Amino acid sequence: MESTSRKRSLRIVFMGTPEFAVAGLDKLVTSGYHIVGVITAPDRPAGRGRKVQQSAVKKYALDNELNLLQPTNLKDPGFIAALEDLKANLQIVVAFRMLPKVVWQMPKYGTFNLHASILPQYRGAAPINWAIINGETQTGATTFFIDEKIDTGEIIMQEKLEIAADETAGELHDRLMALGADLILKTVVRIEKDTVELQKQEENQNLKTAHKIYKETCQINWSRPLKTIYNHIRGLSPYPTAWSIMVNDGNEISVKIFKVGMEKENHTYTNGKIIADKKSIKVAVENGFINLLEIQLSGKRKMAAHEVLNGLSISEEAYMR
Numbered sequence: 001m002e003s004t005s006r007k008r009s010l011r012i013v014f015m016g017t018p019e020f021a022v023a024g025l026d027k028l029v030t031s032g033y034h035i036v037g038v039i040t041a042p043d044r045p046a047g048r049g050r051k052v053q054q055s056a057v058k059k060y061a062l063d064n065e066l067n068l069l070q071p072t073n074l075k076d077p078g079f080i081a082a083l084e085d086l087k088a089n090l091q092i093v094v095a096f097r098m099l100p101k102v103v104w105q106m107p108k109y110g111t112f113n114l115h116a117s118i119l120p121q122y123r124g125a126a127p128i129n130w131a132i133i134n135g136e137t138q139t140g141a142t143t144f145f146i147d148e149k150i151d152t153g154e155i156i157m158q159e160k161l162e163i164a165a166d167e168t169a170g171e172l173h174d175r176l177m178a179l180g181a182d183l184i185l186k187t188v189v190r191i192e193k194d195t196v197e198l199q200k201q202e203e204n205q206n207l208k209t210a211h212k213i214y215k216e217t218c219q220i221n222w223s224r225p226l227k228t229i230y231n232h233i234r235g236l237s238p239y240p241t242a243w244s245i246m247v248n249d250g251n252e253i254s255v256k257i258f259k260v261g262m263e264k265e266n267h268t269y270t271n272g273k274i275i276a277d278k279k280s281i282k283v284a285v286e287n288g289f290i291n292l293l294e295i296q297l298s299g300k301r302k303m304a305a306h307e308v309l310n311g312l313s314i315s316e317e318a319y320m321r
Contacts, residue, residue: 011086015039021094023181123151124210132235154198222262222272248318261291276314
C-alpha cells in the first residue's frame with residue numbers, strides 16, 4: 001500500500017454556480033479535502049418577483065462555513081490578489097464560466113474542469129441537452145486540465161453513461177451530476193497521488209458541438225420527422241423547455257411542452273394538425289403523432305392533457321405552428 005506521506009497536500013479552490021456543481025463540492029468536503037475557497041457567481045434577481053437569489057453553490061458554502069468569493073470580474077486585481085492569498089495548489093471548475101489565463105494557470109497542480117460529455121464530443125454550454133436532442137444513446141463525463149480554448153485541454157479521466165430512449169434532459173442531468181461528483185473525487189485522488197496520465201483530445205471532422213440554447217432553438221418545427229421532434233422535446237425538458245404556438249378558434253396561445261409520447265402511424269393529416277378528444281391531445285407529424293402528456297399554456301400552471309381539456313375547448317381546425 002502506498003504511504004500517505006508520499007501524497008501531495010492539497011489546498012483546493014472550487015469554482016461553480018448551479019446545483020450540478022454542488023454534488024462534486026459536497027463529495028470533496030465529505031471526503032475530508034481541504035477546500036480553502038469557493039468561487040461562485042454574484043447574487044442575481046431571478047423568477048417572476050425578480051428577487052435576488054443566491055447560487056446553489058453559495059448556499060452550500062454558507063451552510064458548510066466555507067470561505068466564499070463572488071467576483072463580478074475575474075480579471076479584477078482585487079479578486080486576483082484575494083485568490084492568490086488563498087495559496088491554493090489545485091483549482092476545480094464545474095459549471096462556472098470561462099477563466100482568464102491568470103486564474104487557471106495560478107495553482108501548482110493546475111486547474112481542472114468537469115464537463116458533462118465524452119470529450120472532444122459536445123464541447124460547449126449545453127452538452128446534456130444536445131446529446132438527447134441529437135438522439136445519442138451514450139454520453140458521460142470528462143475531467144480535463146483547462147487551457148486557453150474552450151473544453152480542449154488534456155483529458156485526465158472519462159466515464160460513460162447510457163442514455164435511455166425516453167430519458168429527459170432533467171433526468172440525465174441528475175444521473176450525470178452523481179457520476180460527475182464521483183469522477184471529480186477520483187480525479188483529485190490521482191492528482192493527490194501524482195498518478196495522472198494525460199490524454200490529448202483528438203481533433204476530427206465529426207465533432208458535434210453543444211452551443212448555448214436560445215428561445216428560438218426551443219421552438220418546435222412540426223415538419224420534422226417524428227423521432228426528431230420527440231428527441232427535441234425531451235432534450236429540452238424540463239428546462240429551458242420546448243414550445244410552440246397553438247392556433248385555436250383564431251386565438252394564438254403559447255404552449256410549453258414538457259412530456260410527450262411518440263406514436264408511429266401512417267395518416268393523411270397536415271403536419272401540426274391537433275387531434276383532441278376528452279382525454280388526449282395529439283399533434284400530427286410525419287409518420288405519426290406526438291402525444292402531448294404534460295404542457296403549460298401561457299399564464300397557466302403546468303398540467304396533464306386531460307386537465308387542460310377541462311378548461312379549454314379545442315376546435316377541429318386547431319393546429320400548432
